[in-house]
Amino acid sequence: MIEFRLPSLGADMDEAKLTEWQxxxxxTVQKGQVVAEVETTxxxxxxxxxxxGxxxxxxxxxxxxxPVGTVMATFYExxxxxxTVKQPAQGDAGAPSSTPPPAAPAEPDLVTARTTPSTGPAAPSVPHTTTGAAPTGPVAPNRVRISPAARRRARELGLxxxxxxxxxxxxxxxxDDVEQHARTTAPDSRSPDSRAREMRRTIAAAMSRSKREIPHYYLAETIPMETASRWLSERNAQHxxxxxLLPAVLILKAVAVAARKCPxxxxFWTDDEFTTQTRVHVGVAIALRGGGLIAPAIHDVPDKSLDTLQSDLVDLVARTRSGKLRSSEFTDSTITVTNLGDNGVEAVFGAIYPPxxxxxxxxxMTQRPWIVDGEIKPIPVVTVSLSADHRASDGRQGAKFLSTIRELLLRPHEL
Incomplete structure (x- = not known):
């Protein structure tokens, strides 16, 4: 007998609400199959x-x-x-149950629960199709019945x-009920949006834990992007x-390849020790329209072509903002990238997402005077920073990591 528990979907998650059984x-269920939908802050x-099973x-x-760790269902192996499952003797109050008792809520083993992590299965997830029909499965008494598609749309509209x-x-x-209500209801009469405040509190708690528990160190490298920009322009002109391709795709690929070269x-840092991962699943920090930030992962980034990675990135952003992510996209990230370039920020030094x-x-990307072949000329440059855990690495390893990213971006055709 297998116990299926609510996984931890990030350092900032303590609990979730079950909104649908699938x-x-x-x-019969198979590994990687979506079995439920939950709602977090x-x-x-x-x-x-x-x-x-x-x-x-x-x-x-x-x-x-x-809470995280709660047994949600049991499966026969x-x-x-x-x-064939051993049952307790009838009337034997002291006999063990057919399934082990629930353990205290705890974060699952992030290494074994993953294949290795990822933002997705070894391939990007495909959201299931929903309609306006009412959901199936157990429904809690006295609770509103609403289809998954309607629930997502109501969340987007603040209803x-x-x-x-x-x-x-x-x-x-x-x-249709949600859309009709939105068309006939004045914005100021909708329910107050406490979700944004709750999300800010959740993010603050997670980042406080990060800064409290992780001995951060910080490095930065200004990388000339003239070669990469020219290559990208020539490539895009033919498509x-x-x-x-977006410049962000080149950077994501360079970060992932560098992470593979610099394990x-x-x-993950768990149970007072560091466990390196052979696969690289890059978490991408994405701002939500209603405020807040989450960082779901794209799986196996070093092994993907730039075209595939571009498609995955666009898909991930769209699904993140429409509330259609998979649990593996929260638990599998092995390293995270946050890009504030489109906001005009020259450099960003973020807090690490444990573990x-x-x-x-x-x-x-900005224009800077740069020495090229002994002459000063204006070229595009970008500042790439690293926030790293001193328990797992030191400055020398961090510097090697950033210099690897630099060298990869100087040879974009090899990506």
């Missing part, structure tokens, strides 16, 4: 299972808010059946589902608009 008792998240029991009802009238089966709120930057040990900051 499985029922008797269903930051986003709606599709939760995947890391086991094959058959659903035995759903232990949490839709609408319940539960492949080949296991109800008759409180408890104040909406449903026209679906059994009074369920559909996507239609929808296939053109002290790619891994990661490094974060790369990217500033805006």
């Amino acid at each position: 499985i029922a008792p008797g269903d 930051k986003s709606a998240i599709e939760v995947e299972t890391w086991h094959d 058959t659903v035995a029991e759903l232990k949490v009802e839709v609408g319940e808010t539960i 492949p080949g296991e059946t109800p008759s 409180d589902p408890d104040r909406l009238r449903g026209t679906g089966p059994g009074g369920a709120i559909t996507l 239609p608009v929808e296939e053109r 002290a930057m790619n891994g 990661q040990v490094a974060l790369v900051g990217v500033g805006t």
Whole structure:
């Protein structure tokens, strides 16, 4: 018997509300399959299972808010059946249950729970299709019934589902109900947006933990981007608009390849020791429209072409802002990149997301006087910074990491 628990979806998550089951008792599940959707202070998240099996029991009802580590369901292992699972003797109050008792909520083993981390399966996730129909599965008594698509849209519009009238089966709120309410309701009459304040508190708690527990050190490198910019312009001129690459894609690829070459930057600090990861899943800091920030991951970045990486980045940003992320995209990042270049910031020194040990900051590209072949000329440059955990690495390793990024961006055609 396998216990399926609510995973920790980031250092800033303590609990989540179950909004939908996508499985029922008797269903067969496979590793990587989305089995539930939960809602945190930051986003709606599709939760995947890391086991094959058959659903035995759903232990949490839709609408319940539960802490990280709570047993949400139990699965029979492949080949296991109800008759082969040892049951306690009838009337024996002291007999053990057929499943182990729930452990105290704790963060899951981030190394084994991943294959290695990622923002996705070994490939980018494909969001499941939702309609205006009411969700299936257990529904908590006296709670509003609302489809996943309608819930996401209500969140985007700042609407409180408890104040909406449903026209679906059994009074369920559909996507059409949400849109109709939005069209006929004045903005100032909508429910107050306490979600943004709650998110700020959550982020503050996570970053306070980061600064309290992690001995940060900081380095920065100003990288000439003339070669990369010229190569990018020549490459994009040969492609239609929808296939053109962003400079951010070059930087993401360079960071990932450098992390593979400098393993002290790619891994996790857990249980007072550092565990390096062989795969590189890059978390991308993305600002939410309603305020706040999350950093879901793109998986296996060094092994992807620039075209694929561009597509993955665009998809990730769109799904992040529409609330369609997967749990692996929260738990799998091995290193994070935050890019504030589009905000005109010259340099950014961020706080590390535990249990990661490094974060790369990217500033805006600016024109600077630079010596090229003995002459001074204006060229585009970008400041790339590193926030690193001194328990896992030191300044010499950090400097090597940044210089590797520099060398890769000086040879963009090799990326």
